[in-house]
Amino acid sequence: MGFEKVSFINSQGKKLAARLERPDNQEPHSYAIFAHCFTCNKNFSAVRNISRALVSKGIAVLRFDFTGLGESEGEFEETNFSSNVSDLIEAAKYLEQRYKAPSLLIGHSLGGAAVIFAASELDSVAAVSTIGAPSSPAHVQHLFKSNVDEINATGKAKLNIGGRDFTIKKDFIDDIESKPMKDVLKNLRKPYLVLHSPQDTIVGIENAKELYQFAHHPKSFISIDKADHLLMDSVDSTYVGNVIAGWAERYLDIPKGTPLKTSHQVAVSIGNEGFTSEIVAGNHLLIADEPKDFGGNDFGPSPYDYVSSGLGACTAMTLRMYASRKKWDLQKVIVHVDHGKEHAPDSQNTSTIKKIDTFKRSIELFGDLDDSQKNRLMEIADKCPVHKTLSATSVIITKLK
DSSP: OEEEEEEEEOTTSOEEEEEEEEOSSSOOSEEEEEEOOTTOOTTOHHHHHHHHHHHTTTEEEEEEOOTTSTTOOSOGGGOOHHHHHHHHHHHHHHHHHHSOOOOEEEEETHHHHHHHHHHTTOTTOOEEEEESOOSSGGGGGGGGGGGHHHHHHHSEEEEEETTEEEEEEHHHHHHHHTOOHHHHHHHHOSOEEEEEOTTOSSSOTHHHHHHHHHSOSSEEEEEOTTOOTTOOSHHHHHHHHHHHHHHHTTTSOOOOOOOOOOSSSEEEEEOSSSSOEEEEETTEEEEEOOOGGGTSOOOSOOHHHHHHHHHHHHHHHHHHHHHHHHTOEEEEEEEEEEEEEEOOTTOSOTTTSOOEEEEEEEEEEEEEOOHHHHHHHHHHHTTSHHHHHHHSOOOOOOOOO
């Protein structure tokens, strides 16, 4: 999977830094936006892991830094919860204008509260999921409760959250206290997935209970047992990403193509754009493509990659079969194959002689094998059926069906 650095302008004219991660093997069928937690940024490990799990299921993910955080412009102290929601809406507009409107919103902690409010204003959003989210934006006040007097007296205070210094203004507190989460969720009427850890010491599990009660069906709750609030263990964050992707499939508009059928050993189908091809080989579905520098999308191996793979696989299988029959201690085989076009070794005048297809094969043998056994296995490698086919003259008969 690959990502590209992108940016968009928020409602205050500030440039917000973002990363758009898309599948390497297909065009994304849906787009999602991930809103990170109060003290995190788009590159936080849990954010990356969840995004990559979604991308592996064909969902492109936009993750960005809210105003004043990470690489985005602006001052954090000039922001509030409403401005975070506004940033999310601008992110959705950016996707709609450049790619496709988002159909899935995901938010972690206070970012979860923000996506609920944003989803209520975005018609394209078909499903919403929150992770460790508070049942009210005002819940975050406990993070700076010792500074409330200073904020009320001077209008702001500098505090340390998660090892970082932040300046919080009274406007921030006033704003989060005015946000009626219960009313918004009751009126949301969109599929909603709540994920929360019972061991969360930052945002207690009772918040998940309230969020679930506020929402209408279809709604789901999954307990992320033994996870911490920030999902610092990659196993937890990857699990969360896989769960969200599986749950969202029911609600996202995923195109269902007509499956390629054939009575032959192999069938290949290609559309009217690009080189991406669908392959059916027996009960198996494969993708072939050309590299991007050849005009393809690089969604799958090239045709010659498949030929080289066939040679490598056949070689390994043949050696495995022979060693098993001989009861030799062959533990593992790795076959490396390169393909190119070169002049034959005995060519005299290379300027007038056509290059021939050349497969260079390197074999690694693992196990308790003596030199005579290794030499014999190298001889057997040349006897694999695909090797014989490639080194002989084949006949291809083509007809119009």
